[in-house]
Structures are given as structure tokens and as C-alpha cells.
Amino acid sequence: MLWIAIRMLTGDAQKFYGLVFGIAFSTLLITQQLTIFVNLIERGASGVYNVSSADIWVMDPVSRTTDIAYAMPATALDKVRSVEGVAWAVPHIRAQASVRTGDGDLEGVAVIGVDDATLIGLPKRMLEGSTEVLEQPDSVIIDDVGATRMFPDQSPIGERLELNDQRAVIRGIADAIPSFTSTVVLYTKYSQALNYVPGTRNRLSFVLVGAEEPAQAKALSERIEHETGLKAQTRDEFAKDGIDFIIENTGIPFNFGITVALGFIVGVAIVGLTFSLFIRDNIKQFGALKAIGVTNAKIRRMVAVQAGLVGLIGYGLGVLGTILFIWGFASNPTFKGFYIPWQIPLISLASVALILALTGWLALRNVLRTEPASVFR
Amino acid sequence: MALDWKNLSFPRQILPTIAVVGLLGAAAFILAGLPDRTLSDPAREPPHAPADLAAQPRVAGSGVVEPSSETVQIGSPLSGLVTRLLVEPGDRVGEGQLLFALDDRAVRAQLREAQAAILEARAAIAEAQSARATAGRQLALYRQVEDPAAVSRAEVIRAEGDANAASERLRLAQARLQAAEARAGSARTEIDRLSIRAPMAGEILAVNIRKGEFVSTMGGGGSQPFIEMGQTSPLHVRIDIDEEQAPRLRLGAPATVSPRGAADRQVEAVFVRAEPQVVPKRSLTNSAAERVDVRVLQVIYQLPETNGLFRVGQQVDAYIPAKGDEE
């Protein structure tokens, strides 16, 4: 019986493609918008994720994100090192600075000073050059998105910048996820960063901590807070802080929420209407089948198979469209590092299932209400 | 239904196949594209607490290596031109060894002048002595004459005057000799002061003067010490402990010290003393603008012999056992 259901569905090409389009469009809208949304707000955590080796970030109690940090006295580093369970701790400075480019423009940059000895705090991968270039005097490493922004169509290697009246030479390009504002990021040594950033009393923005037992990072962060009076966040907590900051301070969740809801509503509308029309067109056939002796359970299964096929094809095409979109824009700096969290296709799958269940149920109600006796009229 | 290419239906077979293949591809793409957020070990080993302190109360501090004598900044009592420079950084010197000498030509001229004056004074003494002898003999001759008419009274008085004058001249000449000798001694002392010698045995750490340079006792001009030296065997390390951590410190316990950049090479340092004064933290970044409101307790530790691993002025990370939490 089920293949008959599928034949009935595909026999009406107009409605079949209408249904597939509705589901595909819905899936595309939900998946693609959610993907962009998630990636956009995760930009708030890029500063955390770019540092690949720190289990815990220690900061002043009033610091909120990687970009909003109140500096601590230099002895905070030793305080943190004194805590049991801390395998290592290194200083980390993050500050805003203005840089004068070759053609005289002023550009706001983020200067990130990493530990002089170990270079902990640099992104995991380099696009060009090696991290050793920081051993040379006045060296900075620029992030790749910043490089394309500051030096379009040319290699930034060897370019000289002026930072706080100091010379800085770009000697490497790091492969990093850009921040929410796509600020140009310059990585340099901690001691060098102190010179590049106009002086304030305290300079140490963060202490990056490696735990003896990374699995116990949460307990360690609580111990650090207890013993030093500073704020300690595990990597995931601090990443979430960055994301929450963007959620609280921008209209992004609301806007994307609207689009996703629209995707859902459009899906329900197109699919619901088309499915109802399809069922109405075939109501006589369903009636005949019921009279001949097809049980309601079988009818339900037939409609479910029809919904399933439409769902499979529409969902597949919608996800495929999203993939092609992300893939197609992968080289665009705006979309650098964009990925599709595996949860999102599942969310859109659930939405599609909900759309089909809802519309299928509405359509099926008509069929089940049809009296077999109506076929004699 | 057997696969029959002619009967292959686009919506029933090809589209679902595209959808399934697309979904599989999408799954692969999504799984491959998930960001790599795994934690990685740092490429270079950061300083960390020694194994036996890892699970115990401890205090961490950073410090600077210094000579056990602390750094001696050699000065000069006199200003002048450097004419001789006898040491280089890294030289080991004994106590009293000449380090550098200033231009002593003027003083040496004075010395020669004084020596000439000594000779002159000695000549004058000799001359005065012979004059006194002559006058004495003449006076004695007059005194032996019984006949008062033979020698006039005036003759005798003149002879007595000559003898007295000769004695006075001798004393004057002797005084001039003493004065000239004193001048010569003073010039020799000056010459000695122009040669700067090591106040103790140790290692030359820095030489900031060159031959031909003018050194001034007035300071000024960079005000660098002319020569820095210190006793570098053994080396000490001065560790800053945050004042909040200081009460936890177990004074007297050995510290584990590693130089910056070679965190894997940890050595055990022996406690020497804690400075009685808690001082404002001296910035290790050498930034002139740095002002810090925290104070630190400075603890001195003696480093073992490590064959060049530690050098004076080097920054180190240190871990010191702390008192247990029960206190």
C-alpha cells in the first residue's frame, strides 16, 4: 500500500514539488540562519577559543569578557601559581591600541601580549611564518582576517607599523577566528606589549592557567577564586561569558529568532496548504480505499510515508543548500571559521518533523473523517 | 523492482537518492567542519611547581638573580680621564687588583716637583750644616784668645751671630725638607687614588667606561656605575613574594627555582635570609611608567653551582613550600 501512497504523492508533480520546496525552503532558512546566528554569537568566544592550551582564565572580579577586562597587579600571577593544582600559569595582556598604517590611516587594533618564555596564548596554527619570529625584536604576528583588512591584496609580512610611538614589524600571520567586531589583532610578547600599549598602573589582563588535572578544571577554578580573591573561569565558562555578553548587548538573538520563526511559519504555511490541497484532491481515492477495506491505521501510514518522503527530500535539499552556502562563502573573511554545529541540523530536522506532523495531522483529519459511504454519492 | 534506467523516476528514485547522498555528505561536512577546540599542551614547557610541591601548599614568586655580595658598583674618588682599563666583563679579580687608572700626569708632575724640593732642601741642609760648622769653629777660636785686646768685642759678637744664623738656616732647611717630603707623600697618595682597585674578590659584571673617557665624581651623564662587580660564586636569587602570600611562607625551606625560558631545568636553592623590610614591588618589566601599589617581601636564596644556567639579572620563577592550612 505504501508504494501506492508514494505514487499518489509523486503523481501530482505540482504539489509534490511544492511540498518539497516548502520543506527545503524551511530547512534552508532555519538551518542557515541558525548557523549564522550561532557562529556570529560564538565570535564572542573566539578570543577564548583561540588560546588552545589554557584550562582556566583568571581575571579581576569585574572583568567580563576577553575584551572587557580590568587589569590586575603583576603579583596576581604569583598568587595564582601558589594555588595547589595549578600546573602552570602565565601572564596574558589584552588591550586596545591605535596603529598608524603605512598610508597614515589610524586603525584600532587589539594588542595581545603572550608569555615571553612559552608563547602560551598564541593561536594554535600559523598561516605564515612560525611563532619563533616573536624572538626577533619589535616583532608582531597579525591575525589573518586583520591582515586582509589592513593590507588588502598584499602580503603584510615585513610591513612596519607604529604603535604608541614604537616600531612594530609584522613577521607572521596567525590562523585565528576573528572577534565579533573583526578587530585587527596583533600578537606579541608580553614585555613587548607593555611598550605598545599606553601605560596604566596595572597591565596584567589575564592569567592563563593550566591545571594539573584538566578534568578537574571547575574545582580548580573555584579554589583559585577562594584563595586569591580573583575571578577564575574555566575555558568553557569564559567562552560562554563572551557569548552571553553578545546576547545581552545586541539585538542579534531577537533578529535571528524572527527569521527562524518566519522560516518555520512559511514552512507550515506552504506545506500545510499544499498538503491539505493534495489530500483534498485525493480524498475520493482515499474514500474508495477505505470502502474497499483499507484500515485507518494503513491510511495513517500512507500519509506518514508521504510526509516522510517529502520530509526526506526537502530536508536533504535544504541541508545541502546550507552546506553549499557555508562552503561557498568559506573563503570570505566575514565567514572565516564558520561551521555548522551538529545540533542545528537536528533542530531543523525536529522543526521539519513538527511541520509535517502538524500539517499531516490536519490533512489526515479530513481523510479519517471521510465516511466510506460518501463514495456512493 | 529491478533497476531499470528507463523507468528510473526522478521524484521517486533520483530525488531521494540525491537527498540521502546530500545528507550523508552534509553529515561528513559538518563532522569534518566542527571546530577544533580541544585543549593542547603548550609547545614550550611553562614553569610549574616541582612534583613534590604539586599537591601541597606552596607560594610562588618571581625573582632576579644577583651576586651573593649583591652588585657592587665601583666608583672613583676623583674625576679624570681613563688612561688604563685592565678588566673586561667576566674577569675574575682578586681583592686589591687594579681595575682602571685615571690620568695621573698632573699629580706625577707635582710629585717630581716635591722630589726636587726635597733635594733642594737636603742641599740647603748640607750648606747650613757646613756654615754652622765654620761659624762654630770661628767662635771657638775667638773664645780661646785670652787677650781681650787681641780680639775686639765686636768681632766676638759677630762670630756668635754667625753661629746662631747658621743653626737657624739648618732648621729652616730641615723644615723645608719635611714640607717637600710631605708634598711628595701627598702626590703619591693622589697617584694611588687615581688607580681604582677591586674592593673584594669577585667577577666583573659590567664595564661602562672606555679608555679615554672622562669620569666624573659629580655623576651626571647617564649616571651609570663605572664598573659593576660582585661575588658570583655562589649566586643568590632575590625572590619577591606578594605581601598577602608572605605570612604563608615557610621561612627556611628550600625553594625550587627555574630560569625564564627553561622551565624544565629546576634547581633547589638554599634559604639565606629574608629581608627585614617589605618594599614596593620593583617592576621587572623595566618600564619607567610602571608604578605598582603592591608590596613584596624579598627572600634571598643561594643557588647551587649550575654552570652558566643562571646569570646575574636573570628573572626566575620560584616555588617555595608554604605552611599548611591548619595554621
Add this chain to the structure above:
Amino acid sequence: MGTLLDTSAIGGCNPEAAICTRGVTRDFQAGQQTITVLHGIDLDIRAGEMTFLVGESGSGKTTLISIMCGILWPTLGEVKVFGTDIYDLGDSELVEFRLANIGFIFQQYNLIPSIDAASNAAVPLIAQGMERHEARTRAVAMLEKLNIGDQANKLPSQLSGGQQQRVAIARALVHEPRLVVCDEPTAALDASSGRRVMDLLREVAVAENRACIIVTHDNRIFDLADRILVLEDGRITHDGREMPEGH
């Protein structure tokens, strides 16, 4: 609801009757009013005959035929089809009973437009759970019996009206039902085609152990009936070999 009819008083069914109705009454609610469409129908339909059920629109013949083939519950009365009291069955048992025992030929054929003639004819077999190829093979055999075996792979829309009806007939007979119900088989056909269809029906549908009920008001074919039942205002007013005078 007025008085309950005591069906036992009317008497039991003849065990040889293919269909037996006793006191079948059907009410419809129309707003506040209750309209009684059938008034205690007692009928015996015999196997091996072609029984015509004739009546004007609104006479209740659609209701009666629906009740007789188990797709509409009577308000009162009982219906036995080959000895089974079909309204004693549960819902799904009744559906299974219809599937196994009754073949339908609808006035508008109600073929599924997106599957070919053979598949359409095979629908009851497939619904019974028969494997698709075997069902099609048997359906093609039935189509050949109806002389349209060469059209087996065509879609209904590619067939003429007569051919579609033959497909509908094939669908009604393919699973060898014991009761065939045929709703206005000739309504859309001209006189000669109508007669051909009726001849065909007589040839393939009428059998020793099979009852065949034809609902019609086409007076051109009354002469082909073995038995004619006339329904007027919910009551059987005539039961005989010929139509009564005046119709």
C-alpha cells in the same frame, strides 16, 4: 427513538441467503429534526443472481446499499452477509471483512490516477497484503479476462471511460469477492455501451456463490435483471423479476 423493533419477532434469516437484512432502519439528524431514511427493511439477497436496486434519488437506495456492504451503520436492525452479522464485528474486523468479501464498482470508478491500470486493479490484493508482483500478475489476468489486458500499463488518464470502467470492474473482482456491489454502472454510458458493460458484468460477476447487487435507475437495462427491488421513501415497494407497471 420510538419503539424498539423486536427483530427476533420478525424471524431469523434464511441461512442460504447471501445477504439478509432484518428491520434495518436508518435515521439522519438534520438540525433538530430526525429524518428516517429507511423504515425497517427486511430483505434476502440470493447468490447467483443479478439483483437490481432501483429507486429515485432520495429514496434511500444509497443508504441501503451502504448498510448492506458494511460501510454505514444502521440505526436499528441487523445485517448478515453470508451468515456473518457484520455490525457485530469490531471496526477493524468489519474493514477486513469488506476487504475479503466485497467488491465495489463505484459510479465514478475512483481509480488512483498515478498508478497504472494493472496496479489499480490489484489494489484489493495489495491491501490484503499480497506481494506486489503477484498481485499485478493476477490483476493483469483479470484485465485480460475483461479484454483490456493490452492496456495494463497505462495510466487511468490514458484510458477511455469504458476502459476505466473495466479497470474498476477488474478491481472489484480481482480478489474473488462473494458480494459485488455496483453503483450506477451505466449512468455515464450510451445505451449500447451500457448494455455491453452489463453483459460483461453478467459474464464475469455472476457466479454460483456470489451475489451481485446493481444500484441503478437506468430503465434501459431493467430487462437484464434477475430480480428487481424498488425502493420508495425508505421502503421496499416492489420485489420481482420485472419492473412494475408505471415506471
